[in-house]
Amino acid sequence: MLASPPAHAADGVPAFLSDVTGPDALAWVRQQNQHAFATLQGDSRYRGFYDAVLGVEQDRHRIPKPTFLAGRIYNLWQDDGHPRGIWRESDVSSFIAADPRWRTRLDVDALARQEHRDWVFQGAECLTPDDRPCLVRLSEGGEDAASLREFDLATGRFVPGGFVLPRSKQGAVWLDRDTLLVARDWGGAANGDMTESGYPFIVRRLHRGQGLDHAEEVMRGRRTDVAVDPMVLTDGEGHRLVLIRRAVTFFEEQYSRLTPQGVRRIDLPTRLEVHGLLHSRLILSVNQDWTPAGGKPVPAGSLVSVDPSGAAPPQVIFTPTARQSVDEVAVTGDGVVVTLLDTVRGQAWVFRPSVGGAQGWTGTRLPLPDMMSVHVVDADQRSGRAFLSVSGFVTPPQLWLADTTAVSVRKIMELPPQFDAAGLVVDQSWAISTDGTRIPYFVVHRKDMRLDGANPAMLTAYGGFQLSSVPDYNPEFGRLWMARGGVYVVANIRGGGEFGPAWHEAGRGVHRQRVFDDFAAVARDLERRGVTSPARLGIRGRSNGGLLMGVEFTQHPELWNAVIIGVPLLDMEHYETMAAGASWVGEYGSMAVPDQRAFLQRISPLRALRAGTDYPEPFIFTSTRDDRVGPVHARRFAARLQALGVPFLYYEDTEGGHSGTVNAPEIAHERALEAVYLSHRLMDAAPPAIR
Template identity: 50%
Template sequence: MRPILAALLASAVAVPLTANAQTTASADATDPYIWLEEFTSPRAMAWVEEHNAVTVKRLEADARYHTLYNEALAIAGAKDRIPTPSFLNGAIYNFWQDPEHLRGVWRKTTLADYGTAAPNWTTVLDIDALGKAEGKSWVYKGAQCLEPEQRLCLISLSDGGEDAVEVREFDLATGKFVPGGFHLPRGKHDFTWEDKDHLLVSTDWTPEDVTTSGYAYIVKRVTRGQPLAQAKELFRGEKSDVAAGPTVLRDSQGHTLPLIVRSTDFFHSLTYLVTPTGVKQIAIPQKAQVAELVGGRAIVRLDEDWTAAGPAFRQGSVADLDLAALKADPAKLKPSLVWAPGPRDSLESITSTRNRLLLATLDNVRGRALAFAPKKGGGWTQTRMALPDNLTVGFGSTDEKSDLAFVNTAGFLSPNALYLADAGTGTLKQVKTLPAKFEAANHVVEQLEATSTDGTKIPYFVVHRKDIAYDGTTPTILNAYGGFQASSTPSYAATTGKLWLERGGAFVLANIRGGGEFGPAWHEAGLGVKRQIIYDDFAAVAKDLIARRITSPRRLGIQGGSNGGLLMGVEFIQHPELWNAVNIQVPLLDMIRISKIAAGASWQGEYGDVNADPAVRAFWQKLSPYQNLKRGVKYPEPFIFTTTKDDRVGPQHARKFAARMEEYGLPFYYYENTEGGHGAGADLKQAARTNALTMTYFIKKLMD
């Protein structure tokens, strides 16, 4: 996910900033739960412990909880899961967690051995053992290895699952951290290898060197053996930006493209070329990204029309630039079109192999995998990979030393399958399949449509038993996200299947606006003060389910996390009559103080700036869930879940919402995991407990 901006231009403000500051201060003064924003204070943590104890006692006392927990843990830690492979250093690497390795091991095997039923793995780094030895709650957050040798790697370690990480250099040849090697202390870093002895790093060089969003904006070159204090500054953004960070793209021919991206909000950025004489801005649109480098061509993803390039270069397309010409004059570009979407198409991701450009796309929310071969003199030859239809399709790891790529497929009732593709020859070989984790023979998937308030057709998927009675009695969970141009696509949710579908429940996934299912325009339709249409889309799907008598308000529950948690909060407030259960996960709920909580200032490109724009403030004063709870309303009893270690959204939103419900005498369940970051848990047992508590809640509310 790309970084985001915290302040709007002063010229866009319709009233003096001092007036807004006074309004904010007044709102703060009347908020009785500001103290819950001190997320680790003894008083706040005592409140958390008290409310956790009540919820755990109520839900774990249910006779079904322990069965649900054991089922969830068995699925999460099953040894027959597909180990996610990564091409690295001439081998296949994998990060693996199971009941014996709760925090996980980073391990390797050969490509040939990986294709067998029982690969012989060699442990490279044991995160459980490392945490125990160092007295830390380490969570593995990935490795970035120096190309093309792929021997030296930068390992990111998080304390308890938070976004902030510590970075250490690791040598795959010795299997050890490099003594005196590169090291970045805890922070929200953005970094990349420039060469063996240099890193390009954006970090909080001093405590003041962060944007109002809390991210770094000063990029420096770090030299091996020198202290960070001696790093040479290359670029400085603005404190009002979201962030600025470096990346270096490489292709198999030895070309490199060092870039710095200055994100002025979550969706707009300025891209700069790093040269020996300084940085030079590249003249691409602000909603565009230089995503890959293939055969001396820079690949550009367009999320807005590139009007200067001509009418063919419309939003959602992919273009290329000759690398030599780009470096010669980044202000004068001559792009060529690689791929353009049809009316129901959407670009999901871009990657590459040694000689091929690979795109994962959606066609009416059905996955496609495309390979592009560069032609001499310009242009590309497109080939669609022959994968099963009506599934989600995505590229996994690709090999920069060959044209091999792993491709994943999955559906609601179709377990994950992993293919090894040769993008050069077009051949595909299925190498792994996940055994079925729940009984699906008696179930069916339908793709239906609801009509929103403006007449737009909103597609949604329903997974249910073939023999349901269309009398409104089917317990149903409706899920959606609706933001940040993130697509919601079918997936094989084994835990949901085992704990919910097998017990007679139905599951619904709605492709509401705000997401990316139909390209950038689908997302832009609900930005800022236009956001009510997203909430209307969701309610329209619920009403359509009820009108079709698949379910009824008594048997309908809803679930969403993060931005989807905000969606749940708004729907909870606006339509309490439509559902009997609401699961609000790691949510945003106080949209007036969002910029003051965790990384909330980052998302003003999505939600607008309540501090600088009176129209945005007026909009959220009417919709913000925390500010719009009412006494005496018959709301459903929600299950509010968050984590203490969530340094992205923060637990403060959930705490304050629950505290206000308590003040108003409204019933609720509240559970805050003390680890886990912006997710269900820091290890398998924590995640299994979260899943079991959630499903116990839904069963009690919708099935009993």
């Protein structure tokens, strides 16, 4: 049986902090916020930092993030006049010509004022191929739970008497104009319709005008699953495939087709990612070695084309080398766009089936700049077009238009520099971890940097869930850190996806100490080379990266003088019973398994805090509305520090969900607090002595 958080902890953590919106807990939060504001916001630099970030967030010269929808381009735009955003549309040709003619379809700020709700727009699910009607997703304050409401793109209005699905963690897709396939909390007793992770596992068919309690059940998973949800895939020829995804664990999935005869399981590996439908075939990547029935072995990390009916054998589209990994995949009307990491440097490729499809696939690398990150923005199933975002640590974002029909790419928009990068250079170096593994990391620094250990440096990483840390442009950090002489370091530690599934596996579960060792090895390498020293080195991470920061704070307090711990997991003995924690057992392990329990207890930052240890003063931030990780981790950790008499700074935003912040003023406030903290700890003339 899993342990529940103690009602009255002997370690000085008040039990009331677990009541997320309880009056005592919120009073404690206000007290901590006031202390952080007095210490940081009172600094004369705060206002300049705030204005610098706000200028980035509200800059009208930002590149609008495009989405193909209903034969047009859609975009959610936020600025000083629209902090919640306007959902707007433009014709494709004027957008590609970098002169879009926008028309507002939904003003989220006006809707929030009208309904007196803290609405955050989270996208729309539309009926293909015409993309009418749609279900607009609205979240209260940015939490994962959302309300779904039917919306007509043509009129720009919610449909009177249309589908309305009240607040829940939920997913819904269109079967036809009058029928939805929905997974949500159906109102079962004591959350009986939700998994232990807090997500739905019962899928029902809901007809127009029908009450939720009359919807017909189509499929159910188990309460021990992470989630069960429906999806609809469409290809450029109009074929539709209705699937139900059963996430047995965070990394193991089963897919079934919805047919007139009922739900039919598809023979696929359990560790995979589905990307789309092309010529009636599923395009997916496999995260495990797989030998399909009657087929040839497929190596882990490969991109594959699969006939969902099983009538034809799978085709391998691409298998990466040991130094490569498939990063992102998008399916257009006639091809596949793939972004690859090659030694953690971004590339983009177009893959097309050979004539007739029997002779395999042809791949062509698109000519894009090196030492950059390349991301898929969106792809059009009606054509061969796809948008790509290209940027680097010191190179502002560029929007490129790829064409899988012509197998070409061209730049259509480029953002002007948003911070002074003159004299900055980017290096890639390698550290040696405890077990001898070479760990790559990027360093952004001034060309004339002296290797005397006196440079203020900020080191960050993620190290989990097969997510990669790449050379992205960060104008906020550029203005507040790099342009002011700070060194910026991004470590590509194990647990991520930089070198494919094996890189992730090496740091998963009870092997996670390798992740922590990799990060510390990069810090020591920076110090060995004279890039920085412990008195001038700070670290920052969010979510799983927040866990990383908490572990490094407790395992190696002597290596750094500033630690920023954002929306973190920190109580690893109880994480499974907190918010959506049960969904991450596949990543971290379970307290119900003896060897995993021992490991979680050993690395849990909350448990590892000790009296008499010389810890650096951390800055901890979270959000009251985070319904994914939850604020209780951060609260308990801060309260334990308080009981030990260890100084800390704590900020809890009352909005924002797991992102922490949802609009420009909130982002500017939180980033400015961080910048003052880093200036105090790392940049001011007389930093505390090295411990």
